[in-house]
Amino acid sequence: MTHSAAALRWSLIAAVAIMAVWGANFAITKYVLGEIGVGPFLFIRFLTMPLLGFALLALVYRRHLRKSWPTRDDLPRFVAAGVTGHTLHVGIVTWGIDLSTAFSSSLVLTSGPLFTLLILAALGVEKLRARQLAGTLLAFAGIVVFLSDKFVSGLARAGLGDLVLIFAASLFSLYTVIAKPLVARYGPLPVLAYTLLFGAPPLLAITAPAFAAAPLAGLPPLVWLGMFWAAVVSAFLGWLVWAWVNAVRGVARSAPLMYLMPPISGVVAWLTLGETFTWLKIAGAGVTMAGVAWAQFGGGHPPPREAAQPDSG
Numbered sequence: 001m002t003h004s005a006a007a008l009r010w011s012l013i014a015a016v017a018i019m020a021v022w023g024a025n026f027a028i029t030k031y032v033l034g035e036i037g038v039g040p041f042l043f044i045r046f047l048t049m050p051l052l053g054f055a056l057l058a059l060v061y062r063r064h065l066r067k068s069w070p071t072r073d074d075l076p077r078f079v080a081a082g083v084t085g086h087t088l089h090v091g092i093v094t095w096g097i098d099l100s101t102a103f104s105s106s107l108v109l110t111s112g113p114l115f116t117l118l119i120l121a122a123l124g125v126e127k128l129r130a131r132q133l134a135g136t137l138l139a140f141a142g143i144v145v146f147l148s149d150k151f152v153s154g155l156a157r158a159g160l161g162d163l164v165l166i167f168a169a170s171l172f173s174l175y176t177v178i179a180k181p182l183v184a185r186y187g188p189l190p191v192l193a194y195t196l197l198f199g200a201p202p203l204l205a206i207t208a209p210a211f212a213a214a215p216l217a218g219l220p221p222l223v224w225l226g227m228f229w230a231a232v233v234s235a236f237l238g239w240l241v242w243a244w245v246n247a248v249r250g251v252a253r254s255a256p257l258m259y260l261m262p263p264i265s266g267v268v269a270w271l272t273l274g275e276t277f278t279w280l281k282i283a284g285a286g287v288t289m290a291g292v293a294w295a296q297f298g299g300g301h302p303p304p305r306e307a308a309q310p311d312s313g
Contacts, residue, residue: 003248011248016260018238018245023264025234026102027272032226033098035219039210042094045231046086046200046207052236053193060189068190070182077182079198081191085175086199091206093168099161101275106265107285108165109172110258142287145280188243192236 003011033041061068070078097105182191262285269275 007248011245014241015245015249018242019258019260020264021229021234021238023106023261024268025230025238026097026106026265027268028226028234029094029097029230030102030105030269030273032223032230033094035223036214036216036227037210038094038098039207040214040216041227041230042091042203043207043211044227045090045235046196046203048231049236050193050196050200052232053189053196057189057193068186068193070186070190070194074182074185077178078191078194081175081179081182082195082197082199083202084171084178084199085195087202089168089171089175090199091203092164092171096161096164096168100165101161102269102273103262103266103275103277103285104162105165107262108162109169110262138287138291142284142291145284145287183243188240192239 029041057068058065093105093109096108100108179191179195186194266275266277266285270277
């Protein structure tokens with residue numbers, strides 16, 4: 001499908017804007033988590049997103065909402081995608097961000113496409129070429145360099161958070177592989193809504209006691225603004241806009257923009273949270289992003305859609 005020059009121009013503007021939103025979201029989420037904790041944050045997020053998803057789904061399908069319901073054959077895949085992508089991934093990644101720093105979180109989660117390639121290769125869906133393997137090893141080496149100061153002094157709290165985030169990145173990759181055929185058959189909005197339908201209830205049940213016990217009434221407006229940004233602007237609208245960007249520009253042209261997230265996250269964390277970075281950390285971050293880019297685009301053909309969706313947390 002050919003898109004107009006105006007659509008291509010606006011899609012590029014939207015893509016850069018989403019990278020800025022997602023890059024800033026790590027510092028904003030870190031701030032909100034520091035004020036209310038992981039449990040209340042997850043409860044509010046997973047109470048808000050399904051409501052928004054089904055409201056938009058009802059608006060788009062109007063009186064034909066039943067046509068968006070998954071078929072019986074696809075229902076188990078929707079459940080698996082919801083539990084893997086929302087219950088496990090988002091729950092664990094939020095815990096990891098709380099334990100780590102904003103910049104570390106953004107960098108470690110950028111490694112998600114590496115796990116996607118490894119999963120696809122293990123399943124025989126995608127052949128892992130020599131340059132992709134070299135890029136994967138280079139990216140992991142960069143992460144080791146970036147985190148070396150944390151692990152030299154032992155498994156500190158932040159170091160544990162980064163290990164949690166690496167595991168969360170692998171879960172997101174598994175989710176993208178599971179969800180790929182669903183997105184192709186149903187489109188991004190029904191997949192988002194129905195995976196939330198199955199993935200949100202377990203987290204709501206787990207986090208409800210923490211939400212009920214949290215002193216939310218005395219929170220400053222800035223915390224609620226940050227919560228709105230994280231749940232509505234970054235998580236809900238960001239995912240939908242990115243899906244439109246991929247449809248207009250194509251994955252091969254839009255995916256490289258995901259490497260804007262760690263630098264943006266680092267700048268925002270430095271300005272708002274006072275995070276500092278040594279030259280060793282900057283070098284490790286550069287090696288990691290170069291390795292991920294080499295692994296993702298070193299196969300001699302455009303990357304698959306499931307390897308190009310960045311993880312914004």
